Amino acid sequence: MRKTLFRTAAALAAVTMLAACSGGGDTPADPTTPAAPETSAAPAGASGALTIWVDENRKPAVQAAVDIYNETNPDVDVELVVKNFEDIRADFLAQVPTGEGPDITIGAHDWLGSFIVNGVAEPIDMGAKAAEFETVATQAFTYDGQMYGLPYALESIAVVRNTALVDSTPATWDEMIAKGKEAKTKYPFVINTNGTTGDAYTYYGLQTSFGAPVFKQNADGSYTSEIGMGGDAGLAYAKFLGENGMKGAGNFSTDWTYDVANQEFADGNAPYTIAGPWAIATFTGAGIDVAVDPIPSAGGQPAAPFVGVQGFYLSSQSDSKLIANDFLVNYVATANVIKALYDADPRLPAMTSVADQVASDPIVAGFLASAKQGAPMPSIPEMGDVWEYWNAAESSIISGSAEPEAAWNKMLADLEAKLG
């Protein structure tokens, strides 16, 4: 609104100036003194252009941030380019070196590894502001001591419970399944397996409860490039998958895709599911009341699901780095913009003060609690190679088409060969 007002004012001023020029032929305007921006009544800000890549879902959220930015910087023309979220990483990698890429893109923190080795992301200095964010969020965007992105939202998965069928989520897997069976529904539990493709992401909380993280971690929580899924802990988890798979207890099934699992839960055919905040609308839309609890432990250790952090990356070939930095550090990294981002697209805010503000919602609080128990998804470049093998191994164990131990060991061998 203010932007429009300013534009109108500027246009009026221009018309007046033109009129003055054409009218007063004997008093030519002095060309050496252009209208000084300081004397203008309108708010003075930077001028230039920014291009930001966003996906369809988050366009309103980023638009809200841009609107706040444009209130004080009306002369910066911010263009939001909507892309498929799945395409952003590859396009950013391909286009930044040619100079065609955006100044800023939205992205997930686990893209960082490939952005580093390809030299397309620019470090961002948030100064003291970094302390205002959740530690897991700033850690996720830090590589070798430097921050490469501005985090704004966390996402994590948790157990979602149908409150009409069960009253609580027990602390262990066996107890949860027993309680789920008491509910006398079609299944005691459903989970997205992504069909036969496999979905290690959704299962990861169960895996970590066996003490088998995907990569070994340093003392400070950062990941090494050494596979952590081997050994007895990994094999115990593989065995657990087989026992609960389609040739075992049937608590997992490769027939379940994202849509199928959510539909079964929304139809009241299962009291428990493991899902992310993005699925909640489907459930409440189907008219069921849900509660969100931490994932129970299957292997005895705490279940730590992956925490994904969403944020903004700055292109290393941007022509407007200063403006982009100014936009990110001085506008986006403020409580009111993070809140505006949350209002437009509810994801757990990465800024502590805003997270506390929105935690009054029990569902948000549930996911936040799960995120605090979780581990950041590794952003090391090697992570990109892991998914395909990992998903396939889990899927073949769950479907019963492969022996747990053999499939798991083959995955480890393939990964060792691939990662060198």
Place this chain on the structure above:
Amino acid sequence: MSTQQSFNAVVAGDSPPPPRRARESHARSWDGLGVGFLAKLGLMAVINALGLAAIWSAFVGGAWVLLGAMVVLLVVADWIYFTKRQVPLKYLFPGLAFLAVFQLFTIGYTGYVALTNYGTGHNVSQEQAVDALLSQNEKKVPDSPSFPLTIVRQDGELGFAIVQGGAAKVGTADQPLELAPDATISDTVVTAVPGWEVVPKNQVLSDAALADEVLALRVPLSDDAADGSLRTGDATIGAVYRSVLTYDAAAQTMTNTETGVVYHATDQGQFVADDGSALPVGWKVFVGLENFGKAFTDDTYAGPLVKIIAWTFVFAIASVVVSFFFGLVLALIYNDPRVRGRAVLRTLFILPYAFPAFLSALLWRGMLNANPDYGIINQLFFFGARVEWLDDPTLAKVSLVLVNLWLSYPYWFLVCTGALQSLPDDVQEAARIDGAGRWRTFRSITLPLLLVSTAPLLIASFAFNFNNFTLIYMLTGGGPRFTDTSATLGHTDILISMVYQISGVSGGRADYGLASALSLIIFVVIGVISTLMFRRTRQLEEVN
């Protein structure tokens, strides 16, 4: 008519040829009102204006290859359309230009990429890699506080003014930070320094050249470089940074100033130290034919490649043959005048053709779910049995061909219906009189005649299915996976989906060089097959 007569007369030599006018190029001719000439002049003006605009923007953007290509195209265009000669080229040139821009360039560029190691870790030019490494390794000094920072200028030289411990300090690139006791401080920000002009943040942000200068400015904390220097990323906050790497452009080396390790630029496009450790960012270099060799010699790809090539042929041929004959049979049936309501039925048959293929494939994926609770195919047609349509290697292949049949028979139904209706009745009548039965007529008359008009379409359809990425990707995703190799490929992967897998675009670990080499191999295979088949088609035409 009269032209024809006079032409015949000339040929016959009955009368002398009409006097030939000295022919002037219609480019410069001015007959009558000259409307045609003006129209052409206008068109060429527009083309020249567009061309010049493109050349200018290529010049501004520093895209020299594009600039050269545009200049050549524009000069050639002007020459062709303003010369007397080159009449055929006047018609051919637009097509040739588009061919060059959209086809030859793509092929050439793919060829170029196939000869490089372009991919993850080798994504940029060496210059960009050096920049990226330097900025990645210019690290904030641990525990460095952030200073509110003001940009100042003196005699055109930029400097930073900060407040440290309550006192103002000013420095430039050559002059380390010094106390400036006369400076005015308000709210921990320096607002004025005598002898210096304060550059407002907005001015810095609005002036791209100035912004670059500010970004590049490093103000040393002291004379000792080890103390680091002050830099800013947003013109308002400064912090102390120290560079860990230094670049020697002449020697092509990167030196780590903390450990003393020297990294040399290798011809593999990476900075590598003597102990074998490498810096993360590499750059694009020529690797020659390495990628072509890799596809056939690398164990992870060589085994699956053979199976995938075989399946690609089976899939493409089966898809075309099955759907062509199904479409043809339907066309024959619904071409019979005895069938009632043919118009309505024909419309119904075209329905699958009207849905976008990728959407249909996704729907089929859901319908073919092995669990009869979710997969309607098993529920309705297989009495709730668990048939693993997409998870069994053989059934997955059958499913693909069947779904492709469902997607493409309406096309062949349409084509065959049209072709059947255009067949001459007299030949078939003659056959009937000669005593040929239905089958004999079909085999010896109808089918050969039909093939004359549909064979080119069959070849095109084969080429399309050879590269039918959408269907594979949406229906099976290449799965079920091979269990005897560690390549992330599966039983239903065809060459193009294999290229996609290897290119790693989806996973963030891409190898565009290898993917381009494979694309070129596919291109050659399809080219050879199409040429051979079109040769055969010409033989068919001799039937006519």
